[in-house]
Amino acid sequence: MLTFLARRLIASFFIILGATFIAYILMSYAGDPLNAAYNIQDPTQRAQAIANLTRVLHLDVPPVARYFIWLKGIGGCFVGHCDFGQNVQLQSVGSNLGSALGNTLKLVTAATVVAIVIGVTVGVITALRQYSGLDYTVSFLTFLFFSLPVFWVGILLKEVIAIKYNDFLQGGAxxxxxxxxxxxxxxxxxxxxxxxxxxxxxxxxxxxxxxxxxxxxxxxxxxAWLLDPRLGIVVVGILALCIAYGMTALMAGTANRKALYSALTTAVLGIVLYQPLQYFFYNGMNFLKLLGLLVVAVIAAVVIGYLFGGDDRGLSARTAAFTAVLVGLVIFVDRLMRAWQTYSNDPAIGGRPLATTNPSTPNLDGDFWIQTLDTVTHLILPTLTLMLISLAGYSRYSRASMLEVLNQDYIRTARSKGLTERTVIVRHAFRNALIPLATVLALDVGALIGGAVLTETVFGWKAMGSLFQDGLTNYDPNPVMAFFLITALVAVVFNILADLAYAALDPRIRVGSA
The missing domain is CATH 1.20.5 (Single alpha-helices involved in coiled-coils or other helix-helix interfaces)
Known part of the structure; x- marks a missing residue:
């Protein structure tokens, strides 16, 4: 394993080195970063601006030497002193990169997770319902979304969902x-x-x-429930019990009583703790406390699974753990919904809670729940835009992969042995159907960052997209190279993770073997 990782990291280093060299040289000959300085009317100020930019951007040396000066600053990251250079406004690219990268990763991560979960689920279901009305409908919609340009989808969602929905809320819902x-x-x-x-x-x-x-x-x-939405303990309880039954049916089968009792006990524990958690939520909640609650819930669920025992304690523990995570998510969403009316009526929001621009609302005061709700409402449209485009690929690939696996001899053998259809699909078919998707995910993450450039422009996000676009407009090499380097690193990392996922999904693959 370590030998494999070392080989891949060394190869990736030289790939990134060559790619950044080519990109830097092409960017150097794309235009003149001094164009804006040439338009300054005052001769003294113009000469001073040209001299400053020439010194800061090292325009007085050839592009090849300039690349190695840039590379030296990047190399400082290994010792904790990263230097991405300065832009034509004489601002540090590194300081701008910090906030821009955070916004882009937040957007791309949300879109990727949602697209994978929904896309794979839809793909597997349509494979199991091949040539049904659902299969034809989903196929038509996925091909439709795949063919639409991302900027057009973003503009359409702003008009149809955000603006119309906000008008709908202001009209009484x-x-x-x-x-x-x-x-x-x-x-x-x-x-x-x-x-x-x-x-x-x-x-x-x-x-x-x-x-x-x-x-x-x-x-x-x-x-008018949408004006002040909430689930309440009754709905949360019903959903918790349904989650417990559904997770057991999916992971272990309802005939496995130990797993079913573990999941139901975990769900009941979540229902019992619903009211005490409300008090805890109101007292200085933050992300670390929320994460701590989730860890405690998972540990408690694992303990419950092991206490019930059975022939496979690990299976009972995993079923209970997934139940705890989903029940916790339902309780979290319920608490978030309780802050909706306060958030919507805030003067900074003005009764129009579904945001169309920017990653956050300026001058918004509020506790953890208000700030979290603000982040969610600003993520909805851009995440939905990126998700609809990438959803098509995930659903089609997962459908094709699942159909191919279902036609394999070992699936027919598993069925002939008398295994239940759930066991055949979940334990034998689904895991092997995920192997091609690991490659698709590794390629799609880089494409999502590229697609986020247009999406961020449509929704007015100050993130990697604006950094890249401003750099291209001003023929400014350092912001463009920062964007290019981050995208290359993300692509390389996810390709390595895809190789490791192959070994985890397919026991025939060993990453350390010759």
Missing amino acids: HYNWAIIIVVSLIIGFLAYSLVGGAPRRKLLIGAAAAVVAFALNWYMSAT
Whole structure:
């Protein structure tokens, strides 16, 4: 393993070195960074500006020598003294890079996680429901999103979702009957397509889902629930029990009573602690405390799984741990929703909570929950834009990979041995279907950072995209090279992680072997 990592790191070092050299030389000949200085009217100020830029950007030396001067500053990162140079405004690129990189990573991470979870889930479901109405509908939508330009999707989402939704909230958040009926029919169709079995059973489940969706939409409209949303202990309890049952069915099968009891006990513990946690949430909550609560919940769930024991204590513990994480997420979302009305009525928000520009709201005062809600509302649209574009790739790749695995001989052997369909799909097919997706993810992360340049421009985010765009506009090499270097490092790191994921997913692969 260590030998493999050493070889990959050495090879990656020389790849980045060659790539940055080519990019720097091309950037040096793309234009003159002194263009803005030439337009200064006062001769003395013009001469002074040209002299300062020439000295700071080392324009008095050839581009090749200039590259090695830049490389020397970057090399200082190994000893804790990074120097990315200065831009044409004589500002430190490193200081601008810190905040820009944080915003971009926040955006790209959110979009990647959501796209992977939804894309892989949709891809696997459509593979299991091949040639069904759901399969054709999802295929059409994924190809549609894949073909749309990212900037057009961003502008459309700003108009249709943000502006219209904010107007809807300011109008009282009351639905009309047409919307309620259409949404209910769509949910009923999805439920009909997702479940298996006889057509009558599918029709009954679809109709029940449509009726429940109609009742919920009517209630939300009648009570203006969207203006002050919250779940409450009853809904949280129902969701917690459903999560426990669903995680057991997915990971161990409901016939495994030890795993089922472990998950249900974890869910009940979350329900019992719901009210005490509300008091804890109101007293100086921060990210570290929240992370600590999550760690304690997972540890408690693992202990519960081991106490119930059974033939496979590890399986019971894993089922309980995943249940604890999801139940904790439901409680967290409920508490976040309770801050919605306060956040929406803040003078800085003005009753229009769904943000269309900037990564945060200026001059917004509030506690941890208000600030977190502000971050979430600003992430929704740009994350949705990037997610819709990359979702198509993940869903199609996962569908094709799952179909290929399901046709393998060992899957037929597993079924002939009498294994349940859940065991065949989850334990044998799904893991092997993820192997090609590791490659797709490694390539897609770099592409997402590139796509984020346009997305950040559309939504007015001051992040890596604006750093890169301003550098290109001003023929400023240092910001462009900072963007290029970070993108290259991310691509290299994720390619190494993809190689390690191969070994974790496929026991036939050994990264340390010859």
